[in-house]
Amino acid sequence: MPDTMHLSPSQPGVRVNLAELIDMRHRVREVQLFSSPSRRSPLIGLHHSKLRGRGVDFDQVRIYQAGDDVRTIDWRVTARTQEPHTKLFHEERERPIYILVEQSQRLFFSSRLMFKSVLAAQVASLIGWAALDHNDRVGGLVFGNNEHHEVKPRRSKQSLLQLLSRLAKANQALPGNLQNNRDAFGLALRRAREVLRPGSLVVVVCDERTLNDASEQQLSLLARHCEILLLPISDPLDQQLPDAGRLRFAQQGAQLELDSHNRDLRKAYQTQGESRTARWQRLSQKLGVPLLPLTTEREMVDQLRDHLNGQRSRKQS
Incomplete structure (x- = not known):
């Protein structure tokens, strides 16, 4: 049984506890993530993998x-x-679904409804419950600044609860060790390649800023044998700097001051944010996998529903 610390009330929008992640199971019916006999998900590849073979019962x-x-x-x-x-x-409907979710220092931030780390935990939990409801095997890996915790995919509620417990503990430990491992994402993807069989679905929930050359290469290799669903997390301040005068930032004794009145600085900042977004879009098109970016300024289920409606509209046009 999980310890009581992770069942206790959390700071809304700042941290999340296990009880809240368990409660996400009640929201599964609000969004059609996976296909059912009566309704097909508009997300290509999230029903049955072409790589699974003729699995029949x-x-x-x-x-x-x-x-x-x-x-x-x-x-x-x-x-x-x-x-x-x-x-x-x-x-045969059962298949491994591997939820790879980030809980690092870079996610411990928000300017709107909730921290990016909370949003990542919520969507990972919702997908986990949806997968279990779809009769799939669920597991995953929670990776952070310098550590990761893995749960092998199984078709059991206990396995999902184990993953959610790891996720809640990692969330409540933030910001944790401020010495961030820049290759943590790549190492997590490499681990997924080692343990997953062809035809598995890998759900990637990470900070939008996490993607780099090494992790992009790992995603490309992983996509050769597995389906992938990309859910990069961002905050409006990742995309655009407000015109708010002098802004001061401090971390571990180091300080940085920016003059946000500087139009060139704001433009360069915005261009950098747009470049990150465009990189995810290019990667999604290159690999032929769904991309569902999420932001802290809107409620998570509403964003997922809008993405799925958009996917459905594109298929019908």
């Missing part, structure tokens, strides 16, 4: 009907009943 036997595949005739039942019978199968 036996369902039942019924009387042969015109149009049935003769290769599925059950000859034993046919001989016993003296009437042609055929086997019915349903597609």
Whole structure:
């Protein structure tokens, strides 16, 4: 059982606890992340992987009907009943879903509704509950400044709770060690490549600023054998600097002062933010994988719903 510290009330928008991540299961029906027999998700590749092969389970036997595949005739039942019978199968739905979620110092920030670290934890939890509800195996890896915690994919509630407990502990430990490992994202992706079988779905939840040459290469290698869903997290201040005069920043004794009245400085800052966003878009197009960027200025489920509606509209046009 999780210790009581992670079940205690959190600071809304600043930190998240295990109880709140467990409660995310009640919001699964608000957004159609995965396909169901009656509704198909507009996200390509999130229903069944083309790499999984013909995974089927036996369902039942019924009387042969015109149009049935003769290769599925059950000859034993046919001989016993003296009437042609055929086997019915349903597609195997269970598959590994690996949620790779960042909880590092760079996410411990916000200028709007919630910290980026809280938003990342919320969306990772929601996807975990949706995957379990979809009868998939759920696991993942929580990576931070200098450590990571892994839970192997299993089709069990206990496995998901173990992952969420790790996630809550990492969130409550922030900002933690301020010596950030710049290659933490790449190491986490490399670990995913080592443990995941072809056809797995890797859900990547990380700071928008995390992407670099090394991690982009790891994502490209991972995409050869697995499906990927990208969810980069950002805050409006990552994209644009306000015209607010002199701004002072301090960390570990070091100080930085910026004059935000400087139009050239604000323009350069904005260009840098736009460049990061464009890089994620290029990567998504290159790999042919869905990109669902999230921001701290809006409620998470509303953003996901808008993304899915946008995906659906593009498919229909």
